[in-house]
Amino acid sequence: MKARVDQNQFLEAYNQYADAIFRHCYYKTSDREKSKDIMQDTFTKAWEYVSSGKEVENLRAFLYRIANNLIIDGFRKKKSVSLDDLQDEGFDPGVDKTDEMINIMDGKLALGILDQLGEQYREVIVMRFVEELSVKEIAEVLNERENNISVRLHRGLEKLKEIFNHEQQS
């Protein structure tokens, strides 16, 4: 059932899903700052859509979909920029948050393991087991059939088992 979303509902959705969207971007880009920007853009774009009076059936899946599209767009536009250039343009790196970063970057173990799965399986494994999206929602986000998602999940888990066995041996 599609429904219109008001400002309070949307902010509530931000509180609920901001971390998940950020995480989703992080596992795809491996770039914390970029992931933050994409997360922010995701909510801005979603608000533009719903505030224009359009209805959304599943806001959560809708947010993931926007994030995915922004990531793809980001890869297309990818270009390297030097820090000097940025500083010349007035960029200020700001306060050093290294200590805080150390506390929050525990996910590197997972990132290392999940990276071995390859993009195809990592994406669905993260969405299903880390973000706890349903198979139907994942299918909606990726615009694929539920059956395909189930197969990929199954194969992803098999691969994860192989990685585990390999880790045990080593």
Next chain:
Amino acid sequence: MNNNHKEFNKKIIDDARSVRLTAGEKAEGRNDLVKFMNTHPVSDAKAVKSPYFLTSSLWIRSGAVAVLLIVIMGGTAFAAQKALPGDVLYPVKIHFNEGLASLFTFGASNNAKLNQDEIAERLQETEVLSAEGRLSPQAKAELTASLLTNTQDFDQHVAEIAAASDTPEAVSLAEGLSATLKLHLQALQTLGIEKLLDTTSASSTATTTVSTNIQGTSTPPQFPKKKRHVVMSVSSSSTSTITEPIQGPVIRIFLSPEENASASATVPVPTVVIPPISIILPPSLHL
């Protein structure tokens, strides 16, 4: 082993979930979002209707389907209009187009004209097929059957008109068909039915065969009492039924049953004199 594997998976998932925004980052993002939302308030406009809004109403959808069907059928009917025997669309032309036309044609006169148009169409089709060398035996049979049916119907309609005492109209229609048949004489010959020219009511008028019916040798139409009907015109000097063709316009006089009963061979038929017949029939139609 299995438990270890589960532990491993759980550890990865927990570790993965530990990736999150700091409280500061989250609050900052929220503030930015609130600012953006304030500059982009909810539009008062109603929900934008899908351009495919037609799908929203069953009635409108049915209407759209009906329009589509009409367009498809209309297009097919239009395309079929030029079809020839043997073409895929020819049955559509015969059964649908012409069937529809006859369904909406009322009155003996209009029906006779429709028959005449269809006869002309069949003859034209014959000519085109013949010229293109595509006149198969099957097409020939189909065309012949249609021509015979149409001429029979035409005769019937003309007889009805004549029975309603509208002789000039009947004669005019008969002349029209006669002219059409003569115009396509070659097509008639191709089909081997040139005799049609001699057997229709058109020809019977044009060839001025005389036939009188006093005592009901053929089945007369049902008439109101005490009324005489001249089906086709002119008089006969004979008081008995004349069977062999003689020169002169056609006359068929039907008497009401009472008159028939009292009529004898001595009934003076010649009292019915219709002199203007020479004006009705142009000389060109006399074979």
